[in-house]
Amino acid sequence: MDFTDQRTDAVLVSDSGAQTITMEPPPSEDQDRSRRRRRRPQSSAPTKVPWREALRRDRALYLMALLPVAFLVVFRYLPMAGNVIAFRKFRPGGSIFGEEWVGLRYIQMFIHDPTFWHVFWNTAILGGLTLVVCFPLPIVLALLLNEVRKKVFGRAIQSITYLPHFLSIVIVAGMLMQILSLQGTVNQIIGAFGGEAIPFLQRPEWFRTIYVGSEAWQTMGWGTILYLAALTTVDGSLYEAARIDGANRWRQTWHITLPGIRPTMITLLILNIGTFLNVGFEKVLLLYTPLTYSTADVISTYLYRVGLVSNNLSYAAAIGLFQALIGLAMVLSANFISRRVVGASLW
């Protein structure tokens, strides 16, 4: 698969067209532009600068890239390669790539492990709920903010709703524990209506609600930024035309605003689907207790306990690898489906 395609820019960027800032030499710029139009560039384009020439001319640039690339190799690609311990026996203190091949032993182990399947479904449910609830909320909020006429008011709301994004997950967990404690606000409200106080964080049936609710609280405001940016690019004359055609506000939103932000929506949806199984591991770790394992235990927390607490590193690495591969497969398929169905994709 080709990650080097120009399309990867779309992670943040709606393609800018021909606004390149290539400085020299002009021929290579032209070539660059024509390559952008073709989907898969030929690597042996005849006008390409030879490596020797490129190295001489851009030596400083390559030197500047050296340290970041070394960083990526050590801290990103070495751990990726370190996943081979899923297929090898690992001795603490030995090589990070393990000692000897054991084949699929650890893979079979987790496939036959009922706890694994339990946490797998927990993860899928939690991730699915989070996606369903937390993906549309920023869109709705952005559309509502877009209807606000007073700029000061809109800006104040933005400032307030962005704030939770900047909190440490530890503080979020602490706040949840306070508000949901037996003496906390929620139980006071329940008490005021004559209900019985509920120890929310010890009840497995409440965990998903708490998790998704707090996730919505933390991500809703921040999520609007990209949508608001996209909304500013919607052509104003379209609204005027729609109004002349007699479209009311609701139909303007439906037929102009929403299609206008569709590329952003799809980009973010694909990214969200890719991280779907990495449900907020740290938050779960902070909030769950053995009492709530039945709904709260997810793949990452399970492999954390198995691997780092009980020291079955190879077994945990096998689970981790499985999770990462599923994530990759989901991004790729979401991207593929979206390209086929709606014609927009990350690359």
Next chain:
Amino acid sequence: MVTTNAIAPVDPAAGVPVGPRDSRGYRLFTGFNATALVLLCLIMLYPFITLLAQSFSSAGAIKAGQVNVWPVGFNIETYRAVMGDGAFWTSYGNTVLYTVVGTTIAMALTTMFAYVISKRHLRGRNTLIGIAVFTMFFSGGIVPNYVLISSLGMKNTMWSVVLPPALSVFNLLVMKSFFENLPRELEEAAQIDGLGWFGIFVRIVLPLSKAVLATMVLFYAVAYWNDWFSAFLYLDKNDLFPLSLFLRNLIAGASTTATDTAAAVGATKATISANIQAVTMVLAIIPILCVYPFVQRHFVSGVMLGSVKG
């Protein structure tokens, strides 16, 4: 160059006379909309307010469930006790150190790499971008990372906390598209004047990028300030703990310091911990709250720069 004065949501119909054509239903909607947004803000703010109220309340009042939006049994003893605790200040100092060192390293790596991959003519540019972007979609996972950090001998050192998060691909891409949009005439002029790439980068490009640099510094600094998990994994010594880990131990009730402080105020841990927790949390949030208003304008435009082009 992109115009990004659009920090607030822009009325899509700006400039078009709308007043008389607004239907009664739409005016109703506007009122409903404003109410809903205000309510939403109150929900957003409530946890902060109750936290602040608890930090000034007496432990007894919290225990009795009397504290919501206003302190009950007002006192500042808890603040005095927490701020008199050596372990608290040690962890605070560690957090500041990790944040400063980490952000510096991260900014150096990110700006340099973003500049390199923003040069469209560069041979091998797509490969470099690919190397970075691939890590967004596939990563090593906790266990191999843990094994790596251990075998590099970085456990129980600052570097285990500072180095691994030092390059965020998301930030890298935001910065790359910012650099791509800088007017190239300036760089060309500098090149004619005989500056090399590095000189252009340091003397021309960076000074032009203050807004996006401020945004990135904020993003990285907040990430380092809030990070607790790598510290939790890699650090075993109390005197290396950052504030977030100190706080986590306080909340999880696993900290000896919590009991010490509790004893200092002359109460048992169970009754006092709620307001000690609240105070520590408030003190951990304050620096972010202080910086936030000043940088907010920048980060919104910074993120938008990355997302809106042309």
